[in-house]
Every structure is written in structure tokens, then in C-alpha cells.
Amino acid sequence: MASTIRVRATATGDTTEVQALIQHPMDSGFVKDAQGQIIPPHFIQQLTFECNGKAVFVADWGTAVSKDPYVKFSFKGGNKGDDLKISWIDNKGASDTTTAKIS
Amino acid sequence: MKMTMRLTGSNRPIARLVLATTLLTTMLQITRASSAQAAASVDEFKAAYAVAEAANTQAGALRNQWTATASTLADAKKAADAGNFDAAVALSKEAEALAKASIFQGTSEKQAWKAQEIR
Amino acid sequence: MTTTDDEFSGYSASRRLILKGVGLVALTGLGILPFGPMPALAAANDKWPEDAFKQKGQAEAIKSLYGKTAEPSDQVKLDAPEIAENGAVVPISVTTTLTDVTSISFLVADNPNALAASYQILPGTLPSVANRLKMAKTSNVTAIVEAGGKLYSATKEVKVTVGGCGG
Amino acid sequence: MKVRSAISLASVALALAALTLAAAPPASAANAIDPAADARAFQKFFTTKFPKLKLEDFVNGPYSLNEDMHRQWVEKEEFPPYEFSLDMGKEMFAQPFKNGKSYADCFANGGIGIRQNYPYFDDKEGKVVTLELALNRCRQANGEAPFSYVKDEMAALTGYMAFTSRGKPFDIKIPNDPRALEAFETGKQYFYTRRGQLNFSCASCHVQNPGERIRAEILAPALGILNAMPIYRSEWGGMGTISRRFITCNVQTRGVPLDPQSDEYRDLEYYLSYVSNGLPISGPGARP
Numbered sequence: 001m002a003s004t005i006r007v008r009a010t011a012t013g014d015t016t017e018v019q020a021l022i023q024h025p026m027d028s029g030f031v032k033d034a035q036g037q038i039i040p041p042h043f044i045q046q047l048t049f050e051c052n053g054k055a056v057f058v059a060d061w062g063t064a065v066s067k068d069p070y071v072k073f074s075f076k077g078g079n080k081g082d083d084l085k086i087s088w089i090d091n092k093g094a095s096d097t098t099t100a101k102i103s
Numbered sequence: 104m105k106m107t108m109r110l111t112g113s114n115r116p117i118a119r120l121v122l123a124t125t126l127l128t129t130m131l132q133i134t135r136a137s138s139a140q141a142a143a144s145v146d147e148f149k150a151a152y153a154v155a156e157a158a159n160t161q162a163g164a165l166r167n168q169w170t171a172t173a174s175t176l177a178d179a180k181k182a183a184d185a186g187n188f189d190a191a192v193a194l195s196k197e198a199e200a201l202a203k204a205s206i207f208q209g210t211s212e213k214q215a216w217k218a219q220e221i222r
Numbered sequence: 223m224t225t226t227d228d229e230f231s232g233y234s235a236s237r238r239l240i241l242k243g244v245g246l247v248a249l250t251g252l253g254i255l256p257f258g259p260m261p262a263l264a265a266a267n268d269k270w271p272e273d274a275f276k277q278k279g280q281a282e283a284i285k286s287l288y289g290k291t292a293e294p295s296d297q298v299k300l301d302a303p304e305i306a307e308n309g310a311v312v313p314i315s316v317t318t319t320l321t322d323v324t325s326i327s328f329l330v331a332d333n334p335n336a337l338a339a340s341y342q343i344l345p346g347t348l349p350s351v352a353n354r355l356k357m358a359k360t361s362n363v364t365a366i367v368e369a370g371g372k373l374y375s376a377t378k379e380v381k382v383t384v385g386g387c388g389g
Numbered sequence: 390m391k392v393r394s395a396i397s398l399a400s401v402a403l404a405l406a407a408l409t410l411a412a413a414p415p416a417s418a419a420n421a422i423d424p425a426a427d428a429r430a431f432q433k434f435f436t437t438k439f440p441k442l443k444l445e446d447f448v449n450g451p452y453s454l455n456e457d458m459h460r461q462w463v464e465k466e467e468f469p470p471y472e473f474s475l476d477m478g479k480e481m482f483a484q485p486f487k488n489g490k491s492y493a494d495c496f497a498n499g500g501i502g503i504r505q506n507y508p509y510f511d512d513k514e515g516k517v518v519t520l521e522l523a524l525n526r527c528r529q530a531n532g533e534a535p536f537s538y539v540k541d542e543m544a545a546l547t548g549y550m551a552f553t554s555r556g557k558p559f560d561i562k563i564p565n566d567p568r569a570l571e572a573f574e575t576g577k578q579y580f581y582t583r584r585g586q587l588n589f590s591c592a593s594c595h596v597q598n599p600g601e602r603i604r605a606e607i608l609a610p611a612l613g614i615l616n617a618m619p620i621y622r623s624e625w626g627g628m629g630t631i632s633r634r635f636i637t638c639n640v641q642t643r644g645v646p647l648d649p650q651s652d653e654y655r656d657l658e659y660y661l662s663y664v665s666n667g668l669p670i671s672g673p674g675a676r677p
Contacts, residue, residue: 064338072352168645307677308623
């Protein structure tokens with residue numbers, strides 16, 4: 001199975017710009033399905049970015065983050081070729097991790 | 104009336120079209136509605152329903168059925184199942200009116216579409 | 223992930239064709255462990271702020287999250303569309319000239335729960351975040367920037383004509 | 390329907406008059422089928438209506454017509470929501486069937502970079518063949534069950550194939566075969582025919598009112614509308630094929646949609662693709 005995480009990380013000078021897209025339903029718990037049953041909330045709670053083992057950015061998310069969530073940020077100190085590790089965990093305990101190289 | 108589409112002012116040509124069809128449909132319903140009186144029977148319902156269904160089939164042959172026709176037919180059946188034949192007959196006639204309007208549209212558009220063409 | 227540099231350069235090339243000027247970047251994926259045992263979240267030294275996300279109102283959510291109130295600041299630049307094309311996906315970003323920023327949060331006042339997202343800005347990370355949020359209806363969107371232990375905010379109304387409750 | 394008694398006969402007469410008036414065909418209707426002339430007139434109509442846009446801008450639909458939306462789109466395209474579907478399509482395309490053959494065996498050039506040639510007129514069948522249809526026929530010829538025309542797998546496959554054709558101009562051919570010309574004409578008729586309880590044709594929205602809002606949505610111009618297919622629609626919260634788009638349009642006018650890939654839909658796709666000849670493929674796309 002393909003990863004649920006897509007990342008692009010680019011270093012320009014001493015700044016690395018990171019964009020990530022994650023495949024996740026982000027069900028809010030306010031929506032009913034075709035049978036009129038409430039779809040229980042199912043959403044990513046925490047998303048973490050680590051560069052060379054050091055945390056650079058942590059996202060705490062609620063149900064109002066869009067389906068297949070997207071986030072963009074930048075940090076200083078990353079270099080081309082460095083490892084960027086991305087992990088998420090959702091409210092049901094599911095998780096995924098990937099490591100990308102900064103380009 | 105089931106017209107819930109909201110239109111902004113800039114869509115007046117569309118709004119006019121909607122109005123025109125709505126009125127047309129309504130007119131067909133007026134003529135039909137007035138003939139349903141007194142307590143209706145199962146047979147009356149069956150007859151009215153068959154007529155409506157036949158009209159809808161004819162619209163289908165023109166590839167031009169309306170969603171409201173199908174849902175009104177379904178409502179008619181539901182009313183009949185509940186023993187409410189007055190409502191069932193009225194709904195059947197409404198469905199027939201809708202089907203007839205869609206036939207009218209489908210027939211007139213066989214030529215009328217050319218007026219919209221970009222040339 | 224089975225991607226190679228090759229196809230990703232193909233990606234950016236073709237996309238540039240369509241989207242002039244939006245430069246895109248290649249990445250190389252390494253190994254992944256889909257749904258494996260959760261590795262220790264080294265950075266997650268703070269727990270997910272459950273109480274703040276549970277609050278209905280904006281003021282309550284901010285109070286729960288930070289224990290203080292925010293003051294508007296023109297040093298907080300909130301970027302959001304005037305009219306969201308669809309409430310399910312509203313691109314919202316914030317950037318600030320404030321220094322010593324430790325966190326950035328987004329709140330949608332009229333959502334069932336006001337707090338949408340909260341980001342920890344760790345040392346070395348720039349105080350600028352873009353994300354996509356759901357909006358149930360037209361509402362004020364507020365960005366909170368925590369800088370030097372104080373809270374600063376910017377607010378903008380986003381009109382929503384197609385609600386984002388459908389997913 | 391409770392207001393029926395409130396409608397006066399006079400307004401009914403007016404309504405009928407409006408319909409009849411609109412129905413009057415122009416006097417100069419030439420009857421020869423001339424697709425090339427139709428395409429020229431079609432493209433000229435849109436470039437005249439939106440003089441600031443270049444021809445290739447039209448493939449970006451409503452995003453070309455509204456600045457605020459264009460900005461949201463550029464932002465979205467930085468990491469587009471169809472990305473996962475595209476990856477899935479690529480994976481599926483490479484996956485061999487149980488018999489060892491694959492999609493590549495069914496298409497010219499192994500299926501890569503050929504999206505712009507679909508739909509085409511198949512002279513053996515005497516009908517239009519769309520890419521969606523060709524994909525399912527490929528599956529069936531190799532002993533696989535066909536996919537739903539409106540669901541994720543079909544969108545993923547066509548999305549990937551469109552992606553390999555990005556930037557290539559639509560190159561739809563209409564052979565000098567009366568059946569092909571007839572298919573083009575039928576497609577054109579379907580496009581301009583008002584249907585459904587709302588009495589809308591495809592053209593009512595996508596020719597006469599592109600750039601305007603209907604409910605919350607900004608209507609896309611018909612020119613280039615298929616170049617971006619399949620699309621991820623925020624409204625759908627997922628991907629949709631050309632079949633899905635046609636069905637949705639019918640339903641929105643309160644008409645009962647046809648079956649996916651019925652003859653009229655195939656002809657409609659043929660017509661709409663042909664009049665967008667020369668505009669680049671941009672699919673998969675993202676739309677509100």
C-alpha cells in the first residue's frame with residue numbers, strides 16, 4: 001500500500017519549505033451517511049515533522065481540518081539531502097510515518 | 104412548488120426560463136387537479152397511475168424524463184399503500200402533468216434547440 | 223513509496239506547463255512503515271489539547287488552550303478568501319513579523335467547535351503556516367499567534383455559500 | 390404544489406409565449422453538417438466573450454474567470470487534491486491483469502500520451518468510443534469485470550492517462566463518414582437541447598452564463614471543459630469522471646440522467662471534445 005503521506009521539502013539558502021498532503025477522511029462526526037447514521041469522528045490529531053531527529057513542527061488538529069489535509073511551513077537549518085521524518089496519529093490510534101529527503 | 108434553486112440577479116435569462124417551465128407545469132396541473140373530486144377508489148388510483156406511468160414512459164422514449172415525475176409517482180404509490188386514495192389519485196395526476204410537460208419540452212426542443220446554437 | 227526522481231521531475235515539468243510560475247520541487251521518498259507500530263513521537267511532548275478542541279465557542283477554546291486572551295495586532299497577517307469556493311476546503315494562511323513565536327492557532331468562530339488547528343512553532347521554524355480548513359457557514363476566521371508569552375490575533379470574515387459539513 | 394390556484398391564466402399564456410418565442414429557429418439555418426465551421430464559431434464565441442483570456446486558459450474552467458477563485462486554485466494546485474487518485478491510477482495502470490496482459494496492450498503507444506485522441510469514431514462499430522468505454526472494454530477483453538463509470542477506479546485510470554497527455558492539444562478527428570457526422574450532430578443537439586424541469590440545456594449554463602454564479606458555483610465555460618477531466622470536486626469530496634459530470638448536470642436540471650456511456654453521452658463527449666480541439670489536456674483537474 002502506498003503511503004498516506006506526500007511531502008515536498010526544498011532547501012533554498014538556509015530555509016527549507018515543507019508542504020505535506022495526507023490521505024485521511026477527517027470525518028467531523030457531524031455528517032450522516034446515506035442511511036442517516038452519523039459517521040463517527042475520525043481525524044488526525046497530531047502530525048509531527050522531524051529534521052535529522054529534531055522536531056521542527058507539530059500540528060494539533062481537530063475535525064475542522066479538511067479531508068486529505070494539507071499544511072505548509074518553513075524552517076531554518078535543513079540542508080539538501082537531510083532526512084525529514086513525518087508521522088501522524090489519529091483519534092482511533094491509527095498512524096503512518098514516512099521519511100523524505102530534503103531537495 | 105418544488106422550485107428551490109436560488110439565482111442571483113445576474114442570471115436573469117436563466118431565471119426567466121425557470122419561470123416559464125414552472126408556469127407551464129403548473130398550468131397542466133391546474134387542468135388536472137380540478138377533475139379529481141370526492142373520495143377516490145383503488146381502481147381510480149390504478150387508472151390514474153397507469154396513465155401517468157404511460158406518459159412517463161413516453162417521456163423516456165424522448166430521453167427526457169424529469170426527476171420530479173419519478174418521485175411523484177413514488178409518492179402516489181406510497182399514499183395508495185397507506186390507503187389514502189384521494190392523495191394517491193391527486194399525486195398520480197400531478198405526475199401525469201409533469202410527464203406531459205416533459206413530453207411537451209422534449210417534442211418542442213426537437214427543433215427549438217437550434218435557436219441556442221452558436222454559429 | 224516507489225517513486226523515483228525521474229517521475230517527479232516529470233511531475234513538476236508538466237505541472238509548470240499548466241500552472242505557470244508556481245515552482246514545484248522534487249522529493250525523494252525513502253522507506254515507509256504504513257500503519258506500523260507508532261514510533262515514539264519525539265516531538266509530541268505536549269499532549270493533544272483535547273479540552274480546547276472540545277470547546278464550542280472561540281473565547282472558551284482560546285482560554286482552554288492558552289489560559290489568556292488575545293489582542294488584535296496588525297503584525298499578524300491572515301490570508302483567507304473573501305468567498306470560499308467550497309466550505310469543505312478553505313485555504314487559510316497566516317504569517318507574522320512578531321518575533322519569539324511559539325505557536326499559531328486557527329479558529330472558525332461559527333463552526334460547531336471553534337478551534338480548528340494549533341501549530342507548535344519550534345525553535346528555528348518560521349512563524350508562517352498555510353492549511354486548508356472546513357467551514358460550516360459564513361464566519362469570522364481568527365489566527366492567534368503566541369509570541370513572547372503573549373497572544374496576538376487577526377480576524378477576517380470568509381463567506382461560505384456551500385457549507386463544508388459534507389465531509 | 391400548493392400555489393397552483395394562485396397562478397393566473399395570463400401568466401401561463403405569457404410563459405407559453407416565452408417558450409414559443411425561444412423556440413423560433415433562426416431563418417438562416419444551414420443544414421449541412423460542418424464540424425470545422427462549428428468549432429471555429431464555438432471558439433470565437435468564447436474568445437470574444439472573454440477577450441482577456443488566451444485559448445489555453447479556458448481549460449482551467451471557472452478559475453480563469455474570477456480572481457479570488459484563481460488565487461484559491463493556485464494555492465490548491467501547490468499540492469492538488471487529486472494527487473492520491475493520480476498515484477492510484479499510475480499503480481493500477483502498471484498492474485497486469487490475471488492473464489498477464491495489461492492496459493498498455495489495449496492502447497496505441499502503450500496508453501501513454503494518447504488522451505487527446507479520445508473519443509474517436511470507430512468505423513467498425515459505427516459509434517463513438519470514449520476513453521472510459523475503451524478502458525472497460527480493455528478490461529472485459531482480458532477477462533476482468535468492468536469498473537463503475539463514475540467511481541474512483543475509472544477516475545484514477547483516466548486521470549493518470551490524462552496526466553501523461555498534459556499539454557498535448559485535443560486532436561479529435563471526424564472522418565468523412567456520414568455516421569461520424571451524425572454522431573457529432575447528435576452530440577451537438579444534446580448539448581443545446583433544454584431538458585429537465587428547470588428547462589436548462591448544457592448551453593444555458595456553460596455557453597450563455599459562464600463566469601456567472603448559480604447558487605454558489607461559478608459556471609465553467611463549455612470550451613475546454615473536458616480538457617481538465619477527470620476532476621476532483623470539493624463539492625463531491627472526491628474524483629469524478631466525464632460520465633459523472635454529465636449525469637450530475639442532468640440531475641441538476643431535474644432531469645433523469647441517461648446511463649453512463651449511452652449513445653447520447655458518447656456523442657456529446659465527441660462534440661464537446663471536437664470543438665475544444667487545439668486546447669491542451671490539463672487533467673486531472675481540481676474544481677470547487
